[in-house]
Amino acid sequence: MTTFQMTKAPxxxxxxQATAPMLRRLVSGARTRAAGVNxxxxxxxxxxxxxxxxxxxxxxxxxxxxxxxxxxxTPHPWTTESFSAAWQQGHFGREMVNSLIYAAVPDAITLVLxxxxxxxxxxxxxxxxxxxxxxxxxxxxxxxxxIPLFIEARTLHLYNSLIGYLIMTSLSGAGFFxxxxxxxxxxxxxxxxxxxxxxxxxxxxxxxxxxxxxxALATFGIFGFVHGWNNLILPLVMLSDSALWPVTRGLYSFFxxxxxxxxxxxxxxxxxxxxxxxxxxLLQRYLVEGVAGGASFGTQGVAPGAxxxxxxxxxxxx
Amino acid sequence: MARCxxxxxxTRRFIPWASIAIPGAGWLMFGLYPSLATILYSFTRYSGxxxxxxxYCGMCNYHTAFTSLLPQLWSAVRVxxxxxxxxxxxxxxxxxxxxxxxxxxxxxxxxxxxxIFMPQIFSVTVVGAVFSLMLDxxxxxxxxxxxxxxxxxxxxxxxxSLALLLVMMVNVWMFxxxxxxxxxxxxxxxxxxxxxAAAMDGAGRLRVFRHVTWPLLAxxxxxxVFLTTMATLGEYALVxxxxxxxxxxKTLGLYMFQAAFGSDSQLGYGSMLAMLQFxxxxxIGGGLLYVLRRREVAL
Numbered sequence: 314m315t316t317f318q319m320t321k322a323p324x325x326x327x328x329x330q331a332t333a334p335m336l337r338r339l340v341s342g343a344r345t346r347a348a349g350v351n352x353x354x355x356x357x358x359x360x361x362x363x364x365x366x367x368x369x370x371x372x373x374x375x376x377x378x379x380x381x382x383x384x385x386x387t388p389h390p391w392t393t394e395s396f397s398a399a400w401q402q403g404h405f406g407r408e409m410v411n412s413l414i415y416a417a418v419p420d421a422i423t424l425v426l427x428x429x430x431x432x433x434x435x436x437x438x439x440x441x442x443x444x445x446x447x448x449x450x451x452x453x454x455x456x457x458x459x460i461p462l463f464i465e466a467r468t469l470h471l472y473n474s475l476i477g478y479l480i481m482t483s484l485s486g487a488g489f490f491x492x493x494x495x496x497x498x499x500x501x502x503x504x505x506x507x508x509x510x511x512x513x514x515x516x517x518x519x520x521x522x523x524x525x526x527x528x529a530l531a532t533f534g535i536f537g538f539v540h541g542w543n544n545l546i547l548p549l550v551m552l553s554d555s556a557l558w559p560v561t562r563g564l565y566s567f568f569x570x571x572x573x574x575x576x577x578x579x580x581x582x583x584x585x586x587x588x589x590x591x592x593x594x595l596l597q598r599y600l601v602e603g604v605a606g607g608a609s610f611g612t613q614g615v616a617p618g619a620x621x622x623x624x625x626x627x628x629x630x631x
Numbered sequence: 632m633a634r635c636x637x638x639x640x641x642t643r644r645f646i647p648w649a650s651i652a653i654p655g656a657g658w659l660m661f662g663l664y665p666s667l668a669t670i671l672y673s674f675t676r677y678s679g680x681x682x683x684x685x686x687y688c689g690m691c692n693y694h695t696a697f698t699s700l701l702p703q704l705w706s707a708v709r710v711x712x713x714x715x716x717x718x719x720x721x722x723x724x725x726x727x728x729x730x731x732x733x734x735x736x737x738x739x740x741x742x743x744x745x746x747i748f749m750p751q752i753f754s755v756t757v758v759g760a761v762f763s764l765m766l767d768x769x770x771x772x773x774x775x776x777x778x779x780x781x782x783x784x785x786x787x788x789x790x791x792s793l794a795l796l797l798v799m800m801v802n803v804w805m806f807x808x809x810x811x812x813x814x815x816x817x818x819x820x821x822x823x824x825x826x827x828a829a830a831m832d833g834a835g836r837l838r839v840f841r842h843v844t845w846p847l848l849a850x851x852x853x854x855x856v857f858l859t860t861m862a863t864l865g866e867y868a869l870v871x872x873x874x875x876x877x878x879x880x881k882t883l884g885l886y887m888f889q890a891a892f893g894s895d896s897q898l899g900y901g902s903m904l905a906m907l908q909f910x911x912x913x914x915i916g917g918g919l920l921y922v923l924r925r926r927e928v929a930l
Contacts, residue, residue: 355743358747365804372764381770384775385770426654455666456669456670456906457908459891461671464672484657484658485657508637512637564756579760582757586754600752601748
């Protein structure tokens with residue numbers, strides 16, 4: 314409607330002087346509407362999605378007595394003592410290191426192993442490459458294997474051990490699915506040329522294939538890290554010794570232990586959330602537009618247990 | 632079958648196998664084997680105590696589940712179905728609404744989308760702690776609002792009538808940003824010319840949505856509904872953190888988890904529940920794909 318009138322207005326010969334104010338009114342009307350939509354979106358994003366987090370963050374700056382006196386108000390004496398108290402009582406320093414190991418090491422290993430698994434299958438070096446690929450994918454729909462994984466871990470002495478936990482999470486072969494399709498997009502001629510020049514297989518994967526896969530590796534690497542950091546079920550099942558706990562497991566216990574001291578719990582919650590939040594702010598574009606860009610990526614990257622990689626990585630989701 | 636160009640005449644046959652050896656073995660051990668072994672353990676009374684025998688007992692677990700423990704099983708299945716249907720419908724409706732509203736260009740919209748997407752990057756422990764505080768029956772803000780508006784007290788997550796609904800809402804809060812992004816990706820795939828044609832025909836907003844946007848979003852809807860359903864069917868970590876499965880929130884997944892890793896550690900019975908969960912997932916997932924695909928063709 315707007316465009317219709319705007320194009321018609323200059324053509325009206327009787328009232329040429331009316332054109333300019335009319336146009337201005339139209340434009341300003343559209344502007345007000347756009348501002349209204351913008352405001353509505355802001356209200357939804359801030360009020361519904363950010364507010365709970367901000368509210369809890371505010372609680373962390375209260376003293377315990379300040380919280381009891383006015384549970385829902387703003388902090389009266391602002392204090393950061395809950396953060397230091399939570400940091401000490403929750404052993405979050407030690408758990409932060411554990412979490413970093415549990416998130417980074419399997420992430421890096423799965424990435425590399427995933428490429429080594431995906432490349433020959435993607436290139437069709439085996440007689441039944443396609444069949445193998447289909448089988449890999451359908452195995453994701455098998456029953457969740459959390460219980461047998463637990464029994465297996467105890468038999469192999471991987472239970473309640475840092476190395477054991479890393480072995481299980483690094484070798485469950487999660488990253489591979491999206492790599493196969495991606496590698497198909499890398500021209501085969503490169504392989505032939507590199508091989509003719511005497512490039513070895515391992516060197517070829519690391520110096521030629523992996524640099525070509527940067528976007529896929531980055532997206533998978535980020536989501537893999539976040540997933541590893543956030544996992545609660547697997548540490549709950551596999552790590553009984555509290556010295557081995559990651560932050561998520563630690564917070565879960567911390568939460569039960571100090572159940573009414575909300576400033577302390579709020580502080581602990583934000584200590585646990587902070588690294589992921591920083592990561593999110595830094596890599597926001599990658600994370601958000603990465604999902605919007607390729608739905609096929611998202612299917613395995615984000616929704617926990619969505620297509621269920623079955624074993625250790627999903628913690629027996631589907 | 633393509634030939635591997637790397638290595639010498641002698642090594643080239645083995646290079647592909649060497650390449651997949653470690654990840655393949657790892658996947659067999661920690662991916663495929665546990666999944667298949669669930670079937671085996673579901674026929675045993677294995678208790679999980681080290682050194683105890685497997686105690687193969689045939690269909691005993693299945694028999695118990697469908698006779699003496701049927702009320703528990705039925706309750707878990709019922710909760711799961713309510714949970715899955717509720718979350719799928721709500722999350723998709725909200726996700727689609729947000730997508731229509733936020734599919735605009737500009738820096739502010741990028742920022743809003745990021746804010747809405749953000750909750751799902753947090754661990755369920757973090758989200759659980761945040762909402763336990765928000766919904767605390769003594770000192771939470773929700774209690775204050777409800778009390779001043781309706782003059783009633785509610786136990787929220789401790790209330791048998793409300794707990795399941797609230798857990799579902801938290802789940803939707805956490806993941807509707809993901810649905811939103813998938814719908815936005817779908818919206819961006821609709822060619823502009825279709826809208827121009829609709830505008831030429833003088834179609835209003837509602838009619839454009841009904842006859843243009845909605846049918847052309849069919850494949851995005853398929854992906855979204857299917858993924859939400861599958862992810863929600865297997866969900867139990869969030870429920871565990873928020874209510875511990877009490878107050879009518881014990882989903883089948885949580886029932887399995889608590890049977891196997893609770894105080895009884897009935898690994899055999901838990902495996903059987905994992906099998907039932909698997910059957911439920913296959914039936915619902917397969918049925919859903921069939922229906923959604925047919926709908927896509929029809930639209």
